[in-house]
Amino acid sequence: MSTTIRVAGISKSFGPVKAVNRLSFEVSSGQVLGFIGANGAGKTTAMRIMCTLELPDEGFVEICGCNVMENPAKARRRLGWMPDAYGSYTAVSVWEYLDFFGRAYGFRRAELKRRVDEVMAFTALDVIADQAAAKLSKGQKQRLCLGRTLIPDPEVLVLDEPAAGLDPKARIEFKNLVRLLAATGKTLFISSHILSELEEMCDSLLFIDAGSLVHHGSSEKLKQREGSPVLVRIGIDAPLDPLAEWVALYPGIECYDRARNGNLRIRVEDGSPACLAAILRAILQAGFPVCDFHREDIRLEDAFVDMLSKTGAPHAH
């Protein structure tokens, strides 16, 4: 697969604040990449630089092999930008809104009509074509926003917090649209705070903090990082207090909480299979009547926070 987005060491400061700090990564064509970071981590600034809306202090970005600083006009033809803020006009219907952007992108006559109809059908806006764009629900506005982004049929879609503020139904609809777009071979670059959703939608995740890259890879890779902690649920056919006291003395593990079903949950610093086997062996050797020993899947949010705390990042807590 060829590289569609190449970000090479970009930095951007606003006065004393370093919004983006030597950020580098690559995204292959047809990939769906989730861009994750806390508020103020530099996500939007990095995306704006990618979309030719901001000039970096250093570094460069290539979209489909085209340097966005050297030839922004050419790069813009390859990408669609959907900002977190919904930009609309008063007294303009959904159809007029898309028709205007179609014209602004250079479409005319039959081609314009075809493109607008296609986009309206894809985003299910055709049923509300005559409604005022300013009076749509949040979910409809997001679909209209996506429709506008799709008008020039870009190869790369950069979506900033597209699911923010949507109700569960609208969120599912939006997720379906993203899946359909991914199936057409478009490269999607999506930022969001809702990690679980990105986990479902994205092929890989890119975490940034304080403007710097902290992880780039799949969610599974993040959860199963070598040496990353895991939660283990232990049930014994006896009172839990002696086991809790034993856990407190055993190196590398600690009591996390007591599960609703009465089991004890422990946090194991090294979640490798060998280490888990050693702990189970030790518990059995200590004479506890173990009836349940279950490794729990760590949530992406927990893995992210844990990773930040290990890297000493300021947003870890």
Place this chain on the structure above:
Amino acid sequence: MHIDIFPPVLVKEIRQGLKTKAFAFTLIGQQALMVITILFYLLGVRAGNDIEFANGLFWFCLCVPLLAVMPARGFQGIHEERTSQTLELLFLTRLSARQIVVGKWVALFAQALLIVVATLPYMVIRYFLGGIDISSDLAITGWLTLACAALTALAIGLSSVENKAIRVLIMIAAVLSIFPFLSFGMMTVMGGSIFGGVSSGGGPKAATVLGIIGLCLLGGAYALYFGASLIAPQAENHALPKRLIGLLGIAAVTAMAVASGQDEFMAFLFPLVILVGADALTEEPPRVRSVYARRDGGRWPLPPLLRPFLPGWPSGIVYLFVISLTSWALLQALFQDIDNPWALMLAVVTGLLYPLPLILLLGSRIKRIGPAYILLQVIQCILSALLMTAVGTNALEDVTIAGLLPVATFILAATEENNWEHAVAVLAVLMCACLVVLLVKAISVWETRRRSDLCPENEVSPAVTSSDDEIIGSDFTRF
């Protein structure tokens, strides 16, 4: 005629504009008032009463939409795009800043024309009711339409200014500058001459009218380019059209003065130089390369003579001297009644220049050059007013100190107050000091530019040197 032949912004703005409450209420309200006006006419004519009230109401119904409502709507034009966060989305399409601004103006002016056309039937009815000179009515309507065109262009152009206070301040200053032109034009059309003398025959009158029409159109075009330059990506060169329009303005004023035989028109050169010069001096030199350098590595895309038309204050200084020297030469040659044109022009040039060294010396502490420039000018005007009050009340006898205030020196030179030459001498020294500082700063800007142009691209940060096109965002905002 297919809709596709019209620019996208025009199509959108017309669709949007015709559906707005402001347009609907204006049109319906105007029609209702026009019907009432005609009723007053009927009653007045039948009873043999005075129809002045009906006349006044008729023109009120035409003036309010054209001179107040439409410009007020234009004042929101670009500002609305900014607040609804659609401006960047437009730049990501194939639309340029000029297309956006001009499209908005054409749409607004088209709606104004609709309002004018809607009043024509009532004008005809008035004519048939009697007591009305239809040609005079049409001429006044034409002037109002022209004024509307100029004011809406001005409002749209200024709507690009982010700071609301600055926007209103510039609008007031510009309206005060534009209304004398229109009033003079109206007076000329209605009969006689502007400056007291009687213009004989149709020639001079036609020249005056044509001159004022030309100046209004140039002013409108300048305002639109000014607006476009404030929202445009850095690499777009809007200085070239703006500064060419400035030169055309000088030519238009001169042609009008010569053709009409009224050399008093040459006095319009002063506000023209002030407005165009102030704009040129508050332009930040662009950080991107394409307006200066060719892709093949050449340093300048324009021959040296055309360098004053490149954006940025360093070229703005050169341009200011070009227009002020041209104006001075024309004043000297054509305006016989003016005294000391050289001193007046010196005061204008120094007055325009003096805030710039202060702003540049403060460097990064000043984020926006426009408001700082305007603030320093306002301070200067206040100090000059105080000083002139002191001179007027004989509290200050030695006016030499006035040389530190260009506005005060201008007034002293114009009125030939005692010892005004001393003030002018001090002013000349002040201008030299300003020029020295500006020269040093300009050389530093030029050196930075030259170094980045000469460096091979792989040795320097691409973000700083290789932006040959229009990156939209910018750390620098002028207003």
